[in-house]
Each structure stands twice: as structure tokens, then as C-alpha cells.
Amino acid sequence: MARSITMGQYIPGVSIIHQLNPRFKLLTLVLILALLFLLETFGALVVSLGMALALFAMAGVPFKYLLRGLRPVLYISIFALIIYFFFTSGGVVLFRIGFLTVESEGGEQGIFIIARLVVLVLFSLLVTLTTTPLSLTHGMAYFLSPLQRLGLPTEEVAMIMAVALRFIPTLMEESQRLMRAQLARGADFETGSIFKRARNLVPLIVPLFVSAFRRADELAIAMEARGFRIGAKRTRMQDDLITFKDWAALVITLALIVLVLIFNL
Amino acid sequence: MAGQSAAIIESKDAYFSYSGDGEPSPALSGINFSVKRGEYVALIGPNGSGKTTLLKLFNALLIPSNGEVLVKGISTTEEDKLPEVRRSCGMIFQNPDNQLVATTVEEDLAFGLENLALPVSVIRKRVKATAALLGLEMLLKQPPHLLSGGEKQRVAIAGVLAMEPDCILMDEPTAMLDPAGRHSVLNTVHALNRNRGIAVIHVTHFPEEAALAGRVLALNEGRVVADGAAKKVLTDLDLLHKIGLQGTTAGELAALLRLGGCPLPSHILNNRELVDNICTLAQNN
Ligand SMILES: Nc1ncnc2c1ncn2[C@@H]1O[C@H](COP(=O)(O)OP(=O)(O)OP(=O)(O)O)[C@@H](O)[C@H]1O
Numbered sequence: 001m002a003r004s005i006t007m008g009q010y011i012p013g014v015s016i017i018h019q020l021n022p023r024f025k026l027l028t029l030v031l032i033l034a035l036l037f038l039l040e041t042f043g044a045l046v047v048s049l050g051m052a053l054a055l056f057a058m059a060g061v062p063f064k065y066l067l068r069g070l071r072p073v074l075y076i077s078i079f080a081l082i083i084y085f086f087f088t089s090g091g092v093v094l095f096r097i098g099f100l101t102v103e104s105e106g107g108e109q110g111i112f113i114i115a116r117l118v119v120l121v122l123f124s125l126l127v128t129l130t131t132t133p134l135s136l137t138h139g140m141a142y143f144l145s146p147l148q149r150l151g152l153p154t155e156e157v158a159m160i161m162a163v164a165l166r167f168i169p170t171l172m173e174e175s176q177r178l179m180r181a182q183l184a185r186g187a188d189f190e191t192g193s194i195f196k197r198a199r200n201l202v203p204l205i206v207p208l209f210v211s212a213f214r215r216a217d218e219l220a221i222a223m224e225a226r227g228f229r230i231g232a233k234r235t236r237m238q239d240d241l242i243t244f245k246d247w248a249a250l251v252i253t254l255a256l257i258v259l260v261l262i263f264n265l
Numbered sequence: 266m267a268g269q270s271a272a273i274i275e276s277k278d279a280y281f282s283y284s285g286d287g288e289p290s291p292a293l294s295g296i297n298f299s300v301k302r303g304e305y306v307a308l309i310g311p312n313g314s315g316k317t318t319l320l321k322l323f324n325a326l327l328i329p330s331n332g333e334v335l336v337k338g339i340s341t342t343e344e345d346k347l348p349e350v351r352r353s354c355g356m357i358f359q360n361p362d363n364q365l366v367a368t369t370v371e372e373d374l375a376f377g378l379e380n381l382a383l384p385v386s387v388i389r390k391r392v393k394a395t396a397a398l399l400g401l402e403m404l405l406k407q408p409p410h411l412l413s414g415g416e417k418q419r420v421a422i423a424g425v426l427a428m429e430p431d432c433i434l435m436d437e438p439t440a441m442l443d444p445a446g447r448h449s450v451l452n453t454v455h456a457l458n459r460n461r462g463i464a465v466i467h468v469t470h471f472p473e474e475a476a477l478a479g480r481v482l483a484l485n486e487g488r489v490v491a492d493g494a495a496k497k498v499l500t501d502l503d504l505l506h507k508i509g510l511q512g513t514t515a516g517e518l519a520a521l522l523r524l525g526g527c528p529l530p531s532h533i534l535n536n537r538e539l540v541d542n543i544c545t546l547a548q549n550n
């Protein structure tokens with residue numbers, strides 16, 4: 001149940017990819033995404049797909065997570081493919097439906113775009129599946145930290161996001177429990193007009209909010225009890241460790257970009 | 266002065282009311298007591314008697330409206346010493362779900378240390394050592410929502426322990442746990458108290474848990490109504506009944522047996538003692 005929520009769900013592991021510094025991981029990811037947009041040939045794309053899969057294997061992420069992460073891309077892909085097939089001209093005419101013609105150029109372009117999207121999503125998934133949401137938010141906060149000089153509380157925002165991420169599964173569990181409790185009392189969330197269904201959700205949402213606020217209150221006290229103070233100086237265990245592996249990942253990515261640029265891959 | 270320096274927590278005529286001064290019945294009135302290094306104190310009392318409020322005074326989450334609370338000689342009103350007070354007196358709450366902050370156990374153990382702004386190398390070392398001490402190594406990379414209730418409470422204890430506290434304040438830490446979870450949490454805390462000399466103040470509604478403490482403090486309507494050895498306070502059934510509490514099952518049973526004419530001693534606290542006494546009686550007859 002709560003185990004099956006993928007959103008930013010971290011899969012514990014001890015691989016090299018898990019160990020990389022989140023800042024370097026994010027930076028490398030951005031570079032790889034840029035690299036994917038530089039690619040021009042199918043061959044290079046296939047190679048990058050192979051690399052993504054190899055990295056997944058290295059991280060020891062089960063195959064099903066990869067498929068689950070790709071599911072949302074499926075619909076976009078089908079849509080994009082249709083657009084490209086019908087509205088791009090050039091190449092050999094494959095077939096004709098009424099005034100629409102389907103030409104090979106469009107097909108090729110469509111498949112290329114989708115393949116690129118898939119590889120792109122795979123690399124992003126690799127990062128979110130191997131980095132704890134907390135590290136991820138702190139990594140992002142690091143890159144946003146110049147904004148602190150403008151008076152924006154990036155540290156606090158990162159903390160808020162991290163705590164929110166921590167509580168998503170808990171709140172999901174709770175809403176499912178409430179829903180079952182209401183179902184047992186004869187509530188009906190599935191039939192009737194949209195207004196009726198919305199009204200039936202009220203007994204679900206009110207207690208959920210009440211409990212969420214109570215939780216927030218208790219959590220704030222627990223955080224304070226453990227010495228958390230807004231604006232006080234803190235250190236972070238995760239992010240400060242930069243090793244040879246981090247630099248290696250960055251240098252390899254940069255080298256690949258240079259390679260792609262030089263040889264027009 | 267030696268005796269005074271051994272006190273971790275001192276409460277000097279402390280008052281507290283939630284709705285400002287002059288309220289007819291403050292949550293706490295005139296609390297005088299101190300906890301020495303390495304003591305294990307059970308705090309009992311009916312609902313609303315002020316147990317949680319008192320714990321919060323010791324952790325500087327609340328400041329007494331009158332009187333004073335000292336943690337290792339530091340008054341909790343001293344803003345700039347707050348981190349030291351919070352480090353020295355860690356607090357464990359009742360609901361295991363609402364006190365773990367981070368997305369993995371490891372990050373949660375580090376949370377308090379990060380708040381102390383310790384160097385990263387120290388934090389890593391302490392997280393590892395604490396996890397090893399409480400047998401949590403296997404769980405370090407787990408997200409909290411996948412842990413059992415007992416495991417969550419042990420993680421919460423570890424989070425406090427990592428800060429090398431002098432005292433652990435626990436507010437009904439086992440109330441939401443099943444017997445197995447309760448057992449593992451109690452064992453963990455008692456071992457820490459015995460082996461590391463960490464003082465414990467343990468709020469509980471279970472007389473059997475209170476009976477394991479060296480000392481028991483009973484609150485009623487914001488006042489201390491009893492303070493002494495567990496044997497003494499928990500066998501004073503008249504007092505306990507008067508404030509709406511009960512003794513241990515064995516103690517209550519022994520009292521009934523005495524009423525029925527069975528010559529049992531009045532200091533019986535746990536099942537073992539009750540059984541032993543009854544067996545001796547049976548043999549003598
Ligand atoms: N946040 C608050 N605001 C106002 N009054 C409060 C607050 N928290 C507690 N009180 C009141 O203070 C008194 C003591 O409450 P406290 O929570 O300390 O009792 P307790 O002994 O911990 O009870 P329980 O066994 O139910 O946990 C009660 O009368 C309660 O109604």
C-alpha cells in the first residue's frame with residue numbers, strides 16, 4: 001500500500017551510485033540531460049540507453065521500478081508519435097488516410113524524440129531512486145542558496161520540503177485507513193454525480209486535515225525538543241562528503257559531452 | 266556542593282499554567298523535586314494531572330511561570346544555553362509516527378547532532394556507534410514508515426542517545442505499542458540506565474512499568490502527592506485509589522487476598538513475589 005508509492009521513492013542500497021554526493025548527482029544529471037539534447041544519431045541514443053540500463057543494474061534497482069517510472073511517459077509517447085507521424089512531411093510516403101499522409105521522416109523523428117524522452121526519464125529516475133528525498137532537497141537547496149542573499153529562506157524551505165516528503169506515505173496510509181473506515185460505515189466514493197461524490201469525501205477530508213494538523217503540531221514540538229531552531233546554524237551529515245567517485249562521475253560526463261560535440265554523434 | 270552537582274534536574278517550586286497567571290487551577294503548582302545522575306524515576310498520575318507539562322518544563326519546551334527549573338545547574342530561562350539543555354535532556358514522545366523527522370533512520374539519528382552543528386565526521390561516528398549500541402544497523406537505510414512501532418520508538422531513543430544525554434524524558438513511550446514492542450523499548454531504556462548511568466524520567470499509565478523504576482513520583486492536579494521508592498509508593502493502594510490510579514495487578518490481588526484473610530505481606534509488587542509468597546504459605550499449611 002504505502003510501499004507502492006513511487007513519488008520520489010528511495011530504494012535503499014549501498015551501490016556506488018547510492019553513495020555519490022547528492023549535489024554532484026544533481027549536477028551530473030543536469031549535464032546528462034543537456035548531453036541527451038545534443039545527441040543527433042540513433043546510435044548514440046542507443047548507447048546512452050545501454051548506459052542508463054547498465055547504471056540501473058549497478059545500482060541494483062529492481063526492474064519493476066524502472067517500468068513503473070516509465071508508465072506516465074507511455075501516454076505522452078503515444079501522443080507525440082501520432083503527432084509526428086501525421087504532421088511531419090518528408091521521406092517516403094508510407095500510407096494515406098484521407099487527406100493525412102504518413103511519411104517515413106515523421107516516423108523516424110517521432111521515434112527519436114520518444115527514445116530520447118525515455119532515456120531522459122531513466123536517468124532522472126536513477127537519481128530519484130538512489131537518493132533519499134532529504135538529500136535531494138538539500139542538494140537542490142545548495143544550488144538555490146545564492147538566493148539566500150536576496151533574503152529567501154532556502155534552508156527552511158528545504159527542511160519543509162523534506163519533512164513533507166517524510167510524511168507523504170504516513171498520510172497516504174492514514175487516508176486509506178479512513179476511507180476503509182468510512183466504507184465500512186456504508187460510505188460510497190465511486191457512484192453518483194460528481195457533487196454527490198465530492199460531498200461523500202467530506203467525512204474523509206475533515207478528519208484527515210485534523211490529524212495532519214495534530215501531527216504537524218507534535219512534530220514541531222519533537223523537532224524543537226531535539227534542538228532544532230529556525231535560523232540557527234546546523235551541519236548536515238549527508239551532503240558534505242565529496243569523494244573521488246563524485247569527481248570521477250562529473251569528469252566522465254563532461255568527457256562524454258566533449259566527445260559528442262567533437263564527433264557530432 | 267557535591268550533592269548538588271550530582272543533580273541533573275532540579276525543580277524549585279515550579280508553577281505552570283497554560284492560560285496566563287492568576288488562573289484558578291494551574292497545570293502545575295509548587296513542584297519541588299530533583300533527579301540525580303543515573304536515577305530511574307517513574308512519573309504516574311491520572312489524565313490531566315500535569316505529567317506531560319512537567320516533562321516539557323525539563324526540556325525547556327515550556328518555561329515555568331513561577332519558580333525555576335535547573336538542568337545541570339543551568340536555568341531553562343537562559344536562551345543561549347538552550348542547545349545544551351536540549352542535548353542534556355532528550356525527550357521521547359508517545360506517538361512513534363510524529364517524532365521521526367527524516368526520510369531514513371540514519372538521517373533521523375543525525376538530526377539532533379546536525380542541530381548542534383557538530384562536524385560531519387563526528388556525526389557519522391556517533392550515528393554508527395548509536396545504531397550499533399541499539400542494534401539498529403540493519404535499519405539505517407530504511408524509511409521510518411516501514412518500521413514497526415517498537416522499532417520507531419527505538420529509533421527515537423537512538424536519536425536522543427546520539428546526543429549523549431544525561432537524562433532521557435519519556436512521555437508514555439509504550440502506550441501505542443504491542444507487548445513485544447513494549448518489551449523491547451523497556452529493555453532498551455533500562456539497559457541504558459543501568460550500563461551508561463543515564464537518568465530516566467518515564468511517564469506511564471502502566472503500574473507494572475512503574476514498578477520497574479527505582480523511584481516513583483505521583484502527580485495529581487498539578488501537585489506531587491507521593492515521591493519515594495517504587496515499593497513504597499506503588500503499595501500505598503489507598504493513595505493510588507484516591508487519585509484514581511491502581512497498583513500493579515499482583516499488588517491489587519494481594520490486597521484482596523489480605524482482605525479475605527490470607528496473611529500476605531503488604532509490599533508485594535510483581536507476579537513473582539505474589540507467587541512466591543503464596544507458595545510459601547501453601548507449604549507452611
Ligand atoms: N496546550 C495546552 N493548552 C492548554 N491547556 C493544556 C495544554 N496542554 C495541557 N493542558 C492542560 O494542562 C493540564 C495538564 O495536562 P498534561 O497534558 O500535562 O497532563 P498529563 O498528566 O500528561 O495527562 P495525560 O495522562 O492525559 O497525558 C490539563 O488540565 C490539560 O487540560
Ligand SMILES: [Mg+2]
Nearest residue numbers: 316317318436
Ligand atoms: Mg500526557
